[in-house]
Amino acid sequence: MRTLKQKGKDIVWVVAGNAVLALAVSMFILPYDILSGGVAGIAVALQPLIPLPVTLMVNLLVVGLFILGACFLGKEFAMKTILSSLIYPVFLTFFSGRVPVLDLDPILASLYGGLLGGMGVGMALRTGASTGGMDIPPLIVHKLTHIEIAKLVLITDALTVLLGAFTYGLEAVLIGFVSVWASSVAIDKVLMFGGQQAKAIQIISDQYEQIIERIHSELERGTTLIEAQGGYTHEKRKIVLVVITKNQYPALMEMVTAIDKEAFVIANDTHEVKGFGFSFEFKV
Numbered sequence: 001m002r003t004l005k006q007k008g009k010d011i012v013w014v015v016a017g018n019a020v021l022a023l024a025v026s027m028f029i030l031p032y033d034i035l036s037g038g039v040a041g042i043a044v045a046l047q048p049l050i051p052l053p054v055t056l057m058v059n060l061l062v063v064g065l066f067i068l069g070a071c072f073l074g075k076e077f078a079m080k081t082i083l084s085s086l087i088y089p090v091f092l093t094f095f096s097g098r099v100p101v102l103d104l105d106p107i108l109a110s111l112y113g114g115l116l117g118g119m120g121v122g123m124a125l126r127t128g129a130s131t132g133g134m135d136i137p138p139l140i141v142h143k144l145t146h147i148e149i150a151k152l153v154l155i156t157d158a159l160t161v162l163l164g165a166f167t168y169g170l171e172a173v174l175i176g177f178v179s180v181w182a183s184s185v186a187i188d189k190v191l192m193f194g195g196q197q198a199k200a201i202q203i204i205s206d207q208y209e210q211i212i213e214r215i216h217s218e219l220e221r222g223t224t225l226i227e228a229q230g231g232y233t234h235e236k237r238k239i240v241l242v243v244i245t246k247n248q249y250p251a252l253m254e255m256v257t258a259i260d261k262e263a264f265v266i267a268n269d270t271h272e273v274k275g276f277g278f279s280f281e282f283k284v
Helices: 004-029 039-046 054-073 075-095 106-125 133-145 149-163 170-192 208-219 246-259
Strands: 196-204 223-229 236-245 264-273
Touching: 004 075, 004 106, 039 054, 039 133, 039 149, 054 075, 054 133, 106 133, 106 170, 133 149, 149 170, 196 246, 208 223, 208 236, 208 246, 236 246, 246 264
Parallel strands: none
Antiparallel strands: 196 236, 196 264, 223 236
């Protein structure tokens, strides 16, 4: 059960995310007619095929996707998404005509718009909510398949941009893909913010006690000893497991080699590490 304080933080992140997204759209996407992903992109792409006003099409898609999200993602998600649906138009109206429009190449505008917009979407997604519209299908698929949200958003936006190929041509689509890619990268970074990429190292050595001691004193990292048995010799061995930051890896390897040149080392890149020494709490 989430506390009142946690719910308050969620509201702050959702509001801030929508403000950042509206700023990106009003400053980079709309002035340069970037064929980005999202409900607006779908409506614009389908408008020549479906004889409905673009605004009406956007409203129908937003309502339909909101109902779909409420059914699959629950009441709390629906409440947070209602908040986005109400405040996003307010922010967009406020920023339009007030923020400066920079003189940029369309590709740069697409890049900046995607990065800034992705940050806004990611801020909302961190709370379990969304900015509405085409954020909802990736969240539903993520719940069913556990595929990374950033990848699903990338696929959804890419398909949205491809719809515009028939109307706007290949050049506009390629420029739109820059925004889609940048947005996906930004979403992924925001969702992972607070954790840290690292390496998980397994060390098999008869000199494990010396190795552990130096890891503790020089790298200031904790270690775990795992009981193991050789599959061929059936000898019982100790495996040292340690998680370190990537920039500590060369120092660790130099240390292990100095103690035992015959040590067997397995190094794996970790996608994300959270816990003491690797992450921190958001302060809002």
